[in-house]
Amino acid sequence: MVAARGKNxxxxxxxxxxxxxxxxxxxxxxxxxxxADIAKAAGISKxxxxxxxxxxxxxxxxxxxxxxxxxxxxxxxxxxxxxxxMDAAEIVFLVYDTIIKAESRSKLHLYLVQEAIIGNEDxxxxxxxxxxxxxxxxxxxxxxxxxxxxxxxxxxxxxxxSITGGMIQKLLGIQDLPLxxxxxxxxxxx
Amino acid sequence: MVAARGKNxxxxxxxxxxxxxxxxxxxxxxxxxxxADIAKAAGISKxxxxxxxxxxxxxxxxxxxxxxxxxxxxxxxxxxxxxxxMDAAEIVFLVYDTIIKAESRSKLHLYLVQEAIIGNEDxxxxxxxxxxxxxxxxxxxxxxxxxxxxxxxxxxxxxxxSITGGMIQKLLGIQDLPLxxxxxxxxxxx
Amino acid sequence: MVAARGKNxxxxxxxxxxxxxxxxxxxxxxxxxxxADIAKAAGISKxxxxxxxxxxxxxxxxxxxxxxxxxxxxxxxxxxxxxxxMDAAEIVFLVYDTIIKAESRSKLHLYLVQEAIIGNEDxxxxxxxxxxxxxxxxxxxxxxxxxxxxxxxxxxxxxxxSITGGMIQKLLGIQDLPLxxxxxxxxxxx
Amino acid sequence: MVAARGKNxxxxxxxxxxxxxxxxxxxxxxxxxxxADIAKAAGISKxxxxxxxxxxxxxxxxxxxxxxxxxxxxxxxxxxxxxxxMDAAEIVFLVYDTIIKAESRSKLHLYLVQEAIIGNEDxxxxxxxxxxxxxxxxxxxxxxxxxxxxxxxxxxxxxxxSITGGMIQKLLGIQDLPLxxxxxxxxxxx
DNA sequence: GATGAATGAGTATTCATTCAT
DNA sequence: TATGAATGAATACTCATTCAT
Numbered sequence: 001m002v003a004a005r006g007k008n009x010x011x012x013x014x015x016x017x018x019x020x021x022x023x024x025x026x027x028x029x030x031x032x033x034x035x036a037d038i039a040k041a042a043g044i045s046k047x048x049x050x051x052x053x054x055x056x057x058x059x060x061x062x063x064x065x066x067x068x069x070x071x072x073x074x075x076x077x078x079x080x081x082x083x084x085x086m087d088a089a090e091i092v093f094l095v096y097d098t099i100i101k102a103e104s105r106s107k108l109h110l111y112l113v114q115e116a117i118i119g120n121e122d123x124x125x126x127x128x129x130x131x132x133x134x135x136x137x138x139x140x141x142x143x144x145x146x147x148x149x150x151x152x153x154x155x156x157x158x159x160x161x162s163i164t165g166g167m168i169q170k171l172l173g174i175q176d177l178p179l180x181x182x183x184x185x186x187x188x189x190x
Numbered sequence: 191m192v193a194a195r196g197k198n199x200x201x202x203x204x205x206x207x208x209x210x211x212x213x214x215x216x217x218x219x220x221x222x223x224x225x226a227d228i229a230k231a232a233g234i235s236k237x238x239x240x241x242x243x244x245x246x247x248x249x250x251x252x253x254x255x256x257x258x259x260x261x262x263x264x265x266x267x268x269x270x271x272x273x274x275x276m277d278a279a280e281i282v283f284l285v286y287d288t289i290i291k292a293e294s295r296s297k298l299h300l301y302l303v304q305e306a307i308i309g310n311e312d313x314x315x316x317x318x319x320x321x322x323x324x325x326x327x328x329x330x331x332x333x334x335x336x337x338x339x340x341x342x343x344x345x346x347x348x349x350x351x352s353i354t355g356g357m358i359q360k361l362l363g364i365q366d367l368p369l370x371x372x373x374x375x376x377x378x379x380x
Numbered sequence: 381m382v383a384a385r386g387k388n389x390x391x392x393x394x395x396x397x398x399x400x401x402x403x404x405x406x407x408x409x410x411x412x413x414x415x416a417d418i419a420k421a422a423g424i425s426k427x428x429x430x431x432x433x434x435x436x437x438x439x440x441x442x443x444x445x446x447x448x449x450x451x452x453x454x455x456x457x458x459x460x461x462x463x464x465x466m467d468a469a470e471i472v473f474l475v476y477d478t479i480i481k482a483e484s485r486s487k488l489h490l491y492l493v494q495e496a497i498i499g500n501e502d503x504x505x506x507x508x509x510x511x512x513x514x515x516x517x518x519x520x521x522x523x524x525x526x527x528x529x530x531x532x533x534x535x536x537x538x539x540x541x542s543i544t545g546g547m548i549q550k551l552l553g554i555q556d557l558p559l560x561x562x563x564x565x566x567x568x569x570x
Numbered sequence: 571m572v573a574a575r576g577k578n579x580x581x582x583x584x585x586x587x588x589x590x591x592x593x594x595x596x597x598x599x600x601x602x603x604x605x606a607d608i609a610k611a612a613g614i615s616k617x618x619x620x621x622x623x624x625x626x627x628x629x630x631x632x633x634x635x636x637x638x639x640x641x642x643x644x645x646x647x648x649x650x651x652x653x654x655x656m657d658a659a660e661i662v663f664l665v666y667d668t669i670i671k672a673e674s675r676s677k678l679h680l681y682l683v684q685e686a687i688i689g690n691e692d693x694x695x696x697x698x699x700x701x702x703x704x705x706x707x708x709x710x711x712x713x714x715x716x717x718x719x720x721x722x723x724x725x726x727x728x729x730x731x732s733i734t735g736g737m738i739q740k741l742l743g744i745q746d747l748p749l750x751x752x753x754x755x756x757x758x759x760x
Numbered sequence: 761g762a763t764g765a766a767t768g769a770g771t772a773t774t775c776a777t778t779c780a781t
Numbered sequence: 782t783a784t785g786a787a788t789g790a791a792t793a794c795t796c797a798t799t800c801a802t
Binding site for chain 6: 393424425426427428431432
């Protein structure tokens with residue numbers, strides 16, 4: 001039962017905790033997840049968990065941070081990597097598809113949103129910031145590809161809200177979202 | 191203190207429970223709400239609550255049902271009442287605005303979504319059905335107003351996902367959604 | 381394991397809780413006493429304890445109330461019953477002796493004092509009120525017996541502080557307090 | 571960041587620990603104070619604290635020792651320094667006042683008393699010894715000033731219990747103790 | 761000497777659910 | 782129908798103590 005003790009044990013454990021917590025949150029959604037579950041999954045004691053995160057809120061905050069960064073870099077990669085080689089509609093589709101299809105990530109996202117709304121003001125601000133960032137990234141990306149400029153800000157708002165909503169519809173098991181057509185429709189003038 | 195006796199005593203109590211539960215869920219969001227809170231707010235005992243709802247899940251299902259119907263009729267009213275007198279963009283804006291601005295309703299909606307996703311299969315199906323209904327209503331409504339037909343199904347998908355996502359962004363305190371411009375853009379594409 | 385359910389079960393349980401809690405506080409002193417201990421001693425579940433006292437502070441407050449009343453009536457009885465038949469010095473001795481000798485009560489008293497000081501403002505006020513009451517009772521009692529009046533208020537202050545301090549010294553196992561001589565000295569000043 | 575090396579490094583640390591512990595105990599009262607708090611306040615690690623005090627009880631014992639000595643020397647100073655220049659009543663008042671007014675010290679005192687009573691037999695003996703010392707110092711002091719001899723032992727008992735009790739009443743926020751009158755009353759024959 | 765990572769037994773509190781009356 | 786007393790499993794959090802380095 002005695003875990004190995006040693007120098008960079010600590011760093012390992014913090015990673016372990018975050019990894020385990022993320023996985024469980026993604027599977028079970030958060031409210032159903034107790035700190036004991038996380039500790040067990042990470043193979044450490046409750047006390048050790050507390051050593052690194054003295055509050056559930058702190059852990060959630062770090063998870064959120066990680067999740068935001070992951071979302072942002074996914075998005076960035078998508079926009080940057082494909083900007084030259086693909087049609088705008090294809091990229092929009094890819095964005096939709098990538099984000100919406102990652103079901104476990106969506107579950108985590110939704111749980112964190114819930115936490116933020118219910119009372120965690122720090123989290124709320126983190127979300128506000130992230131959503132703004134994402135929208136600007138989308139805006140910038142689209143401006144690179146599409147010639148027209150005027151309506152792109154509005155389009156980016158529509159796109160981001162639609163992605164968020166699509167995520168939820170997907171989680172609810174609504175299968176028949178015509179993402180390809182939607183992408184096409186959004187990008188091309190009628 | 192002696193309760194009124196009679197045939198519809200039970201119906202009254204069921205209404206009381208639903209009304210109180212809805213109000214509390216809207217305020218506090220569900221996770222924070224205990225059955226004791228609901229019973230107290232309804233002015234009945236916990237035992238009586240259990241007489242009518244032998245499980246928390248049952249109560250949530252009825253709340254969901256009610257909520258869905260209320261959303262549907264709001265939407266229907268909006269589309270039907272204004273279809274003649276207003277511009278399509280104005281109506282779309284009104285739809286956005288009405289749904290997104292009702293913050294307490296959104297909170298309830300999000301909570302029920304969470305419940306559905308986490309494990310309540312019945313709820314999930316109810317949501318799937320409701321979302322389809324809503325999308326068709328939107329589609330039908332738009333077809334009445336807009337001459338063109340071809341892209342309206344796609345537009346309705348974009349609109350419904352965007353509304354859902356907008357709801358969440360609003361709950362997160364993201365203030366500056368340009369709903370008017372978005373409405374215009376969706377309908378006129380410029 | 382299933383406890384009998386029935387009408388005045390509740391009243392019984394509240395008494396049980398208070399009795400058990402008092403006994404354990406008197407023995408172990410409070411800080412060492414968990415709600416689980418009390419529940420076990422009372423023969424009820426932790427949940428039931430919570431049903432009656434939703435917070436440890438509430439339970440402590442009721443215990444305090446009870447303790448204060450008991451102290452007050454002990455004191456009152458002492459003063460009233462003996463005022464005619466005994467010498468003033470004898471009564472003072474009896475007061476000293478009665479209060480100081482009740483070791484378990486003293487232990488409880490000290491624990492409640494600690495609680496009050498550490499942060500329970502309600503308790504603090506209850507103590508302030510009780511001490512004032514006690515001092516006035518002492519004052520009134522002494523005025524009945526002793527002819528002189530002028531210095532009795534001061535004497536009552538000295539007596540009450542001395543009783544309180546004596547209680548502590550007794551708890552600390554300081555055995556040789558000459559209560560009889562002290563009583564004599566206080567009353568006759570020689 | 572490199573700690574100074576040398577013979578009295580350890581002594582320094584022990585002092586640091588005691589100083590910090592005393593301060594925190596005085597402020598927060600002990601029960602609320604964890605060893606982690608003390609270590610942090612002392613600027614050392616928990617491990618180091620354990621190097622010097624392998625048990626919380628040991629630390630408390632040293633704190634008690636220190637506190638007792640400090641009380642004793644305060645008292646001694648008071649009695650010795652003022653014995654010539656002041657009236658007996660004035661000195662008694664000064665003793666009352668000095669001890670009772672030092673609220674933070676009183677808090678520590680009460681906490682240590684509690685610890686002693688609850689189960690720490692060593693502490694209990696230390697207190698017994700200290701109280702005896704204090705009483706004798708008071709006795710000796712009073713004999714120097716007051717001519718009469720016979721009743722001074724009794725008076726010293728009354729005075730010491732009264733001081734102890736006054737300390738508690740002060741901690742409880744009972745404000746109106748007439749210390750001056752009490753001092754006068756104790757010293758002067760009526 | 762000094763560190764801080766790791767532990768596990770505890771602590772108050774919450775709450776959905778049961779059931780005798 | 783209606784009640785509210787009773788339950789027990791769960792939950793986040795605390796902390797004195799150990800020990801490899």
